Amino acid sequence: MSDWPWVIASYALTWIVLGVYALQIHRRLARARAEYETEKNRSTESLEVEA
Amino acid sequence: MSNEPQEPENGGEKRTRRRGLTFLGVGAVLIGFGYLLLGGIGDNLVYYLTPSELEARGDAAYETSVRLGGVVIPESVQWDADALDLRFKVGDGTTEMEVHSKGAPPQMFRDGIEVLVEGRLASSGVFQSTNLMVKHSNEYRAPEEGQRPQDLYQDLLNTEGE
Amino acid sequence: MTPSNDAGRLAGGVVVALFVAAQLFGVATSPAEAGMGHLQKIMYVHVPAAWAAFLAFGIVFIMSILYLVRRRESHDLLAASAAQVGVVLTGLTLALGSIWGRPTWGVWWTWDPRLTSTAVLFVIFVGYLALRSFVDEPQQRARWSAAVGILGFLNVPIVYMSVRWWRTLHQPSSSPATVDDPYVWGLRINAVVFIIVMAYLIRRLYQASILQRKVEALEEERALATEGSHV
Numbered sequence: 001m002s003d004w005p006w007v008i009a010s011y012a013l014t015w016i017v018l019g020v021y022a023l024q025i026h027r028r029l030a031r032a033r034a035e036y037e038t039e040k041n042r043s044t045e046s047l048e049v050e051a
Numbered sequence: 052m053s054n055e056p057q058e059p060e061n062g063g064e065k066r067t068r069r070r071g072l073t074f075l076g077v078g079a080v081l082i083g084f085g086y087l088l089l090g091g092i093g094d095n096l097v098y099y100l101t102p103s104e105l106e107a108r109g110d111a112a113y114e115t116s117v118r119l120g121g122v123v124i125p126e127s128v129q130w131d132a133d134a135l136d137l138r139f140k141v142g143d144g145t146t147e148m149e150v151h152s153k154g155a156p157p158q159m160f161r162d163g164i165e166v167l168v169e170g171r172l173a174s175s176g177v178f179q180s181t182n183l184m185v186k187h188s189n190e191y192r193a194p195e196e197g198q199r200p201q202d203l204y205q206d207l208l209n210t211e212g213e
Numbered sequence: 214m215t216p217s218n219d220a221g222r223l224a225g226g227v228v229v230a231l232f233v234a235a236q237l238f239g240v241a242t243s244p245a246e247a248g249m250g251h252l253q254k255i256m257y258v259h260v261p262a263a264w265a266a267f268l269a270f271g272i273v274f275i276m277s278i279l280y281l282v283r284r285r286e287s288h289d290l291l292a293a294s295a296a297q298v299g300v301v302l303t304g305l306t307l308a309l310g311s312i313w314g315r316p317t318w319g320v321w322w323t324w325d326p327r328l329t330s331t332a333v334l335f336v337i338f339v340g341y342l343a344l345r346s347f348v349d350e351p352q353q354r355a356r357w358s359a360a361v362g363i364l365g366f367l368n369v370p371i372v373y374m375s376v377r378w379w380r381t382l383h384q385p386s387s388s389p390a391t392v393d394d395p396y397v398w399g400l401r402i403n404a405v406v407f408i409i410v411m412a413y414l415i416r417r418l419y420q421a422s423i424l425q426r427k428v429e430a431l432e433e434e435r436a437l438a439t440e441g442s443h444v
Contacts (some may be wrong), residue, residue, distance in 0.1 A: 002258065002316075003249075003250045003251035003252045003316070004159070004251060005250055006252055006255065006313070006315070006316050007240075007252065007254045007255060009312050010254075010255045010258055010259070010309050010312050011236065011258060011307060013305070013309065013312065014305065015257045016307065017301065017304070017305050017308075017411065018301075018305070018414075019260075021301050021414070022225075022414060022417075024416050025414060025421065026225075026417065026419045027420075028418070028421045029221075029417050029420055029421040029424075031345070031421075032420075032421045032422075032428065033424060033427050034422035035424070035425075035428045036424045036427055036428050036431075038428075039239055039428045039431040039432060039435075042429065042431075042435065042436055043431050043434065060342075071352070073215075076343070076348070076357075078348060079287045079338040080337065080341070080344060080361055081377070085235065097380065098324075098325045098326060098379060098380045098382070105228055119379070125246075140281075140356050156319065157316065157317065157318060157319035158249075158250075158316060158317075159248055159317055161251055164248075169380055182319075183319055184319050184320050184323065185317065185318055185319055185381055186384070186389075187248070187317055187318070187384050188384055189384040189385045189386060189387040189391045189392075190257070190392070191246050191387065191391070191392040191393060191396045192246065192247040192386070192393050193244050193246070193247065193393045193394075193395050193396075194244060194245060194246070194247045195247075195369055197325065207235045210294060213416055
């Protein structure tokens with residue numbers, strides 16, 4: 001039965017590493033999308049002002 | 052991507068300023084790569100010696116740190132559970148060498164399995180191991196009916212210890 | 214909520230579900246192995262992580278060559294995304310191998326050719342990411358990264374062949390001939406799912422970096438426009 005702690009540790013590590021990394025990417029993508037929306041709106045505004 | 056930004060022809064003034072730093076960076080990476088590849092792996096190309104190869108070194112074989120690899124000779128294992136003292140022979144088909152090691156071996160240790168020992172060959176002709184590693188083969192077999200994997204190890208260490 | 218966001222969420226859910234299902238399948242269908250018992254189950258995360266990392270660096274290799282030929286920024290950004298995912302997967306492979314090695318080999322680590330060459334691969338691509346972070350000029354960054362990415366990938370076949378070329382503690386590659394049926398499918402399914410996870414992560418990271426570049430481009434455009442209106 002002494003095998004299981006090692007097996008559990010391996011699977012837990014896999015989940016922690018990939019989970020944390022996926023969340024980090026998720027946040028980065030969400031931030032990039034938000035920034036893009038703001039920037040796009042600003043650009044159209046400034047163009048309208050100029051016109 | 053139809054509207055991806057295309058590179059402008061001119062990289063700008065930053066380019067010259069950054070060139071030195073970039074050069075250093077890439078240089079460091081490449082030197083590191085080369086060093087590790089040629090030096091690091093080079094040293095480890097012969098990761099361990101077989102008993103025959105160690106014996107062939109003659110007098111130079113004794114009292115130097117080496118890794119020795121071979122198969123645990125069946126029924127050569129002597130385990131003293133109280134003193135945590137392990138003695139066995141490793142062989143490569145032609146030469147056998149006695150090994151002395153302290154502490155309990157990894158659970159896969161058994162007759163006929165490949166092991167690596169780190170240590171030195173004493174003048175007595177017994178290899179004094181400071182580190183025992185079990186080499187696993189690339190085979191994965193479902194156990195036969197009624198056989199539990201740990202039994203082999205338990206049997207070995209229990210019976211040999213008495 | 215934009216449609217692309219919903220699709221992303223759905224894809225993420227599917228990937229997680231596949232990951233859980235593959236691991237449950239692997240653990241549930243594998244009897245204790247004759248020699249190493251339940252430790253064999255670590256195979257289903259260690260080996261797929263390694264394969265997925267190799268593939269990720271393969272993407273870096275192809276995209277780096279494409280960049281040098283076509284000079285399209287998207288190739289550079291895809292290479293960079295794949296390199297980052299590859300580094301995470303290689304790090305995971307090394308850590309899982311260490312956890313597996315302690316109870317089976319008896320050591321957490323040893324400098325055998327397989328382990329050493331994998332560590333070198335890891336260091337090279339950490340270097341690749343470091344290089345990107347300290348070169349600001351996009352074209353120059355892309356060119357140098359492509360060079361390191363191509364050279365770095367050359368280490369992948371060395372890692373793969375190391376167990377055949379040199380003496381190692383690490384075992385040689387297994388094949389269906391050396392692995393009994395109950396373990397073959399567990400490994401295959403987990404490998405496929407790991408590759409899906411790798412592709413998913415690279416895609417998301419790539420989308421993020423494309424958007425970031427677009428934001429930078431819009432900012433520059435706006436700065437130029439304001440400057441122009443002041444003159």
